[in-house]
Amino acid sequence: MRHREDVTSGGAVLWLFQRVTGVYLAVVLFAHVWLLHYLLREDLTFAAVADRVATPLWKTIDISFLVVALFHGLYGLWIVLEDYIHWGWVRIFLYSAISLVALVALVLGILTILPFQGGF
Amino acid sequence: MRALQRYRIHLGTAAWILHRLSGLALILYLLTHIWVIHHLIVAQKGVTDGASFDAVMQFFNNPLFKALEIGLVGVILYHLWNGLRITLIDLGVMVERQKTIFATAVIIWLVTWGVVAYAMLTKVGGLLSAVARLGGGGLS
Numbered sequence: 566m567r568h569r570e571d572v573t574s575g576g577a578v579l580w581l582f583q584r585v586t587g588v589y590l591a592v593v594l595f596a597h598v599w600l601l602h603y604l605l606r607e608d609l610t611f612a613a614v615a616d617r618v619a620t621p622l623w624k625t626i627d628i629s630f631l632v633v634a635l636f637h638g639l640y641g642l643w644i645v646l647e648d649y650i651h652w653g654w655v656r657i658f659l660y661s662a663i664s665l666v667a668l669v670a671l672v673l674g675i676l677t678i679l680p681f682q683g684g685f
Numbered sequence: 686m687r688a689l690q691r692y693r694i695h696l697g698t699a700a701w702i703l704h705r706l707s708g709l710a711l712i713l714y715l716l717t718h719i720w721v722i723h724h725l726i727v728a729q730k731g732v733t734d735g736a737s738f739d740a741v742m743q744f745f746n747n748p749l750f751k752a753l754e755i756g757l758v759g760v761i762l763y764h765l766w767n768g769l770r771i772t773l774i775d776l777g778v779m780v781e782r783q784k785t786i787f788a789t790a791v792i793i794w795l796v797t798w799g800v801v802a803y804a805m806l807t808k809v810g811g812l813l814s815a816v817a818r819l820g821g822g823g824l825s
Contacts, residue, residue, distance in 0.1 A: 611735020638712035673723040
């Protein structure tokens, strides 16, 4: 197992986590595309979205989708940047920037999903 | 850098670079997507009929954006199947049969992309009833 630390500096746990989140994203993203681009399509109206997202189950699915997608994507971006950028302070700056982007996107996403209630 | 040395064939290296590029494209898309949807929904506050959201969705409902959406699905599916391929190789599964894994991944990628693109282009029931007909079922 130890040799994997050469591949991703985060170590085996993060290596595994990136794979597990990848599988989760594959499943939820499939459902997302299937629902919005196949089942709804021309009927993709605000009313349809509001009705669905108002339910606790979909809120849970969508928020977990948001968190996992942001983690997988931004951690992946960090892995790539880490491979090419070797100066300490630039790394610290980029790491902070990515963390900030993650936080802003997370807040924007949660503010999008949470307020939905029945009877829009 | 032992990971790089494992990619002796150029195709594998190209696929690995494409994995990173597709990942970058997808994170940029995701951030844009969150931003746009957030502002669309917020713009809807107090507008009970969902008019502005629906107008934007109507704007996206044309062949150009349909093509872009299908392209996006292709990038996602590439990243998905190639990610699985990389994971198998990282785990040391079938390392001696890398070319088989590579060819299988490409075939699965193209087939799943084709199926999803077909589903996105045909209306509800088209694909499901086609499958049902294949199975000889009277589900339609």
